[in-house]
Amino acid sequence: MRRLRNIGRLFTGTPAGVIADAAVICDGEEIAWCGKHGDEPRDLMESVVEEHDCMGGLVTAGLVDAHTHPVYAGDRMAEVAMRSAGASYSDVAKTGGGIRATVKATREEPIADLEQDTARRLWSWLDGGATTVEAKTGYHLQHDGELEAVRLLARLGGRVDLPRIEVTFLAAHALPPDRWARMGAYAKQVGEWCGEAYVAGARFCDVFCDRGYFSVPQSRSILKAGLAAKLIPRIHADELARTGGARLAAELHAVSADHLLRANRSDAVALARAGVVATLAPGTALSIGKLPPVKDLIDAGAVIALGTDHNPGTSGITSMSVVVALAVAVFKMSVERALTAATLGGAYSLSRSDRGVVAPHKLADLVLWEAEHEGAFAWAYGLKPRVVWLRGAQVFA
Numbered sequence: 001m002r003r004l005r006n007i008g009r010l011f012t013g014t015p016a017g018v019i020a021d022a023a024v025i026c027d028g029e030e031i032a033w034c035g036k037h038g039d040e041p042r043d044l045m046e047s048v049v050e051e052h053d054c055m056g057g058l059v060t061a062g063l064v065d066a067h068t069h070p071v072y073a074g075d076r077m078a079e080v081a082m083r084s085a086g087a088s089y090s091d092v093a094k095t096g097g098g099i100r101a102t103v104k105a106t107r108e109e110p111i112a113d114l115e116q117d118t119a120r121r122l123w124s125w126l127d128g129g130a131t132t133v134e135a136k137t138g139y140h141l142q143h144d145g146e147l148e149a150v151r152l153l154a155r156l157g158g159r160v161d162l163p164r165i166e167v168t169f170l171a172a173h174a175l176p177p178d179r180w181a182r183m184g185a186y187a188k189q190v191g192e193w194c195g196e197a198y199v200a201g202a203r204f205c206d207v208f209c210d211r212g213y214f215s216v217p218q219s220r221s222i223l224k225a226g227l228a229a230k231l232i233p234r235i236h237a238d239e240l241a242r243t244g245g246a247r248l249a250a251e252l253h254a255v256s257a258d259h260l261l262r263a264n265r266s267d268a269v270a271l272a273r274a275g276v277v278a279t280l281a282p283g284t285a286l287s288i289g290k291l292p293p294v295k296d297l298i299d300a301g302a303v304i305a306l307g308t309d310h311n312p313g314t315s316g317i318t319s320m321s322v323v324v325a326l327a328v329a330v331f332k333m334s335v336e337r338a339l340t341a342a343t344l345g346g347a348y349s350l351s352r353s354d355r356g357v358v359a360p361h362k363l364a365d366l367v368l369w370e371a372e373h374e375g376a377f378a379w380a381y382g383l384k385p386r387v388v389w390l391r392g393a394q395v396f397a
Helices: 079-083 089-094 098-107 113-125 141-155 184-202 216-228 243-252 265-274 283-287 296-300 322-327 335-351 374-380
Strands: 002-011 018-027 030-036 050-052 058-061 064-066 132-136 164-172 204-209 231-235 256-259 278-279 304-306 366-371 385-390 392-397
Touching: 002 366, 058 335, 058 374, 064 231, 064 322, 064 335, 079 089, 079 256, 113 141, 113 385, 113 392, 132 335, 141 164, 164 184, 164 335, 184 216, 204 216, 216 243, 216 296, 231 243, 243 265, 265 296, 278 335, 278 392, 283 322, 296 304, 304 322, 304 335, 322 335, 322 374, 335 374
Parallel strands: 002 050, 002 058, 064 132, 132 164, 164 204, 204 231, 231 256, 256 278, 278 304
Antiparallel strands: 002 018, 018 030, 058 366, 366 385, 385 392
């Protein structure tokens, strides 16, 4: 067993709140005990063979990034510059940029190179204190490529040097850039691929339900096919226009509705009543110039999760500690609420009850920060971990 001692503040994410002068005992990949230093059970202390002095620092559960698109090739910095000069998301797409540009580059990349690039990218999440990352496919938009992307992510999820990976099948990301492609026919095809995606290692099915992308009926059909294939539904909802994605998420009791930039108060109430987590990405909200109805979601009682929305076009963020800072500054969330959204909220968004808090029998995914108080998240804009423990083992220091 390993004991983390001399913890100045332990942000548990549980009703116990913050414990000052704390200690944590880990038994392999799980937390065996946590609490006030000096209260450690004698029988556990007799089994401790390794100690780590946290030197009065802040310890939290590993952060959870609930929305990412890390499997891609190519570079879209030119269109980032276009948007900074006033071009809209739609304007960029009309010039051949956007998702389609990444699809072309990703299809051309050898799978071994794509896997290596994705692995290198995912490692950087640990640098920001994230120990679980939801990762989507969606940049092949063809049967073989999308399924190979699922397998690629599943392989990376088995590596001990990378964050835990939750694989999402997002073949319904956009209309393929092929001449033959028609949205209705392609939506039907994606639904037919869901069973294979589950076998390949996907856990979730996602759809970009929005203006210019998949309609509510098309999205419903795909997500129902995913459900039949044992894939848990989540949805890109009401990001570019209020087209009904949030209401569809509530109807299907999806685990998560993401972005929600154009959602309103009634959508927030529907999500909360249906138990759908609202996964928000402050970096993308800033990029697009529209904020989600955070106060309405909070007032309705919805669970909020946070994500980087890392992708090649609108968000290069891989640091969840930056996302926490942005949630405080941009969404006007308290540090405590933002940090909870980046831990326990993310766990809820991924339908995982074994992480996101520091408590007995939960995963020993922990972070010791370069800080003595959680308020530093809102001050540092990229607070750095001092040590990261993943699966009970130290992987970053």
